[in-house]
Amino acid sequence: MRWGAAWLAASGTGLGMAQPAAPLVEVWKDPQCGCCNDWIRHLEANGFRVQAFDSGNAGMRQRLGMPQALGSCHTARVGGYVVEGHVPAADIQRLLRERPAALGLSVPRMPVGSPGMDGPEYGNRRDPYDVLLVQRDGSTRVYASYHQTQSAAPAATADRWAEGEVRRIDTAARKITLRHGDIPDLDMPPMTMVFQVRDPALLQGLQPGARVRFRAQKADGAYIVTDIKAAP
Incomplete structure (x- = not known):
């Protein structure tokens, strides 16, 4: 019996053989990014293990070599690869x-x-998109395509x-977290998102829970509020 147990252990077929650990994904994101948290749950x-770092992702994206033009709201690393x-x-x-x-x-x-962008708050909207394989020189090719039926986008408001x-x-960091509707200029659907603020004076008088109207733009991989005021 002892010989049989030893043979099972040596052959790797014993009942106590350790199973390979699930891949670990390290994720850099903003702590208030709801869609990032939904992607982590996905x-x-x-079957993935996830370790999240709530420090933002712009710096890590640059450090890992992912081109800014291919950027999104979180950056990850798994198995020696970058996932954006x-x-x-x-x-x-x-x-x-x-x-x-x-x-x-x-x-x-x-x-x-x-x-992570497919929750009930988006209704039945399914936009087509490609997963890109990114080479170390920044070139890309399509790795997978998801050409779902796209519902009509809401009409843009006249004053944008x-x-x-x-x-x-977060006045010290010049950031504001907004739960917002569509932002036509950024092609951004409704979500909760952290924005940088161009001028910290724009934050004066604002309180959590306040309804606001705002303008925003994307610059250097960040989303920036350029104007904001109380909603009428």
Whole structure:
């Protein structure tokens, strides 16, 4: 019996054989980014372990070599690869199986219908998007395509103001968290998002829970509020 037990242990077929650990995904994001947290839950539901760093992702994206033009709201690292944005877990699993010579994967921006951007608050909207395989020289090719039916986008308002609710204000960091509707100029659907503020004076008089109208733009990979005022 002792010989049989020793043979099982040596052959790796014993009942006590350790199972390989699930891949660890390190994620850099803003602590108030709701869609980032939803993407993390998507990864965990598909067998990944996740360690999140709530320090923002712009600096880490640059450090890891992901081109800014391919940026999104979170940056991750897994198995020696960089993963930018709302990449489906199935494509990350494929990447780790195939091990191509590449920097990693990216889903630029935040397409509605991608994992983490597919909650009930988006209705039935499903925008087409591509998962890009990013080479170390910054070139890309399509790794996977998701050409879902896209519902009609809401019409842009004439004065290009967006509306939202203040969720959090960080005056020292010049940041404001807004739960907002569509932002046509940024092609951004309704979500809760952290914005930088061009002028900290814009934050004066604002309180969490206040309804506001605001303008925003994207610059150097960050979303910046350029004007904000109380909603009428």
